[in-house]
Amino acid sequence: MYVGGTVISSVEFHGNMSLVIFMSKCPLACRYCHNVELLEDNSEKSFDEIKKEIDSSRDFLDAIVISGGEPLLQNDAIIEIFKYVKEVGLKTKLDTSGIYPDKIRELLDLNLVDYVSLDVKTTFSDYRKITGADVGDDVKKSMDLINDAGVHLEIRTTYVPTLHTEKDIIDLVGEIKAEVYTIQQFRNKNVLDPALEKVEVPNPHDLAKLARKVKPYFDGIVKVKSGEFGEQVI
Numbered sequence: 006m007y008v009g010g011t012v013i014s015s016v017e018f019h020g021n022m023s024l025v026i027f028m029s030k031c032p033l034a035c036r037y038c039h040n041v042e043l044l045e046d047n048s049e050k051s052f053d054e055i056k057k058e059i060d061s062s063r064d065f066l067d068a069i070v071i072s073g074g075e076p077l078l079q080n081d082a083i084i085e086i087f088k089y090v091k092e093v094g095l096k097t098k099l100d101t102s103g104i105y106p107d108k109i110r111e112l113l114d115l116n117l118v119d120y121v122s123l124d125v126k127t128t129f130s131d132y133r134k135i136t137g138a139d140v141g142d143d144v145k146k147s148m149d150l151i152n153d154a155g156v157h158l159e160i161r162t163t164y165v166p167t168l169h170t171e172k173d174i175i176d177l178v179g180e181i182k183a184e185v186y187t188i189q190q191f192r193n194k195n196v197l198d199p200a201l202e203k204v205e206v207p208n209p210h211d212l213a214k215l216a217r218k219v220k221p222y223f224d225g226i227v228k229v230k231s232g233e234f235g236e237q238v239i
């Protein structure tokens with residue numbers, strides 16, 4: 006399986022220590038993507054190597070997070086890993102762009118996911134502007150499947166001042182359903198579209214102001230995530 010790296014984290018699965026596995030490759034080309042190296046990384050790890058990493062940290066781990074890239078490109082590998090994670094009694098989280106609803110359905114049917122973090126990049130009809138592909142309907146389908154399955158869902162949007170207006174974010178919030186909605190701070194270093202390196206990183210206070218504006222339109226917890234303050238509940 007293509008795995009760009011792993012890291013132990015206390016912030017990726019709230020209140021839980023987790024081993025985060027970053028799967029490489031992604032078919033999208035989000036202009037603000039800062040995982041550029043991961044998109045092309047050809048490093049591989051076997052399931053046994055991943056299993057050994059899980060086993061060696063198991064005493065202090067609560068969860069395994071599979072992130073990317075777009076991990077669902079390697080769904081067989083996710084199934085193999087999450088089946089093992091469930092066997093050893095840890096929790097599972099998947100980070101995804103949601104563009105493969107059928108693969109999400111497969112994971113949900115197997116009862117292998119406890120928590121999904123879904124990137125909703127803009128309103129569903131406007132995806133091409135951000136990702137280069139009209140995949141909004143697939144992302145919506147994934148969101149609906151996760152909600153129908155009763156799995157904990159967090160939706161995240163990376164807010165880029167030159168790509169999103171405040172109205173875009175308010176409209177987006179009107180289209181989504183989840184337990185948590187997080188507005189993430191855009192980072193302008195090492196991004197896919199070099200033009201975005203000149204765009205100023207939004208100030209966390211402005212992000213909090215935006216989050217307070219969208220809060221009345223969202224039935225759930227609203228958060229802001231920034232480099233300066235980490236996660237803040239609004």
Ligand code: SF4
Nearest residue numbers: 031033035038074102
């Ligand atoms: S931001 Fe995520 S979905 Fe977009 S290109 Fe990067 S890895 Fe893929």
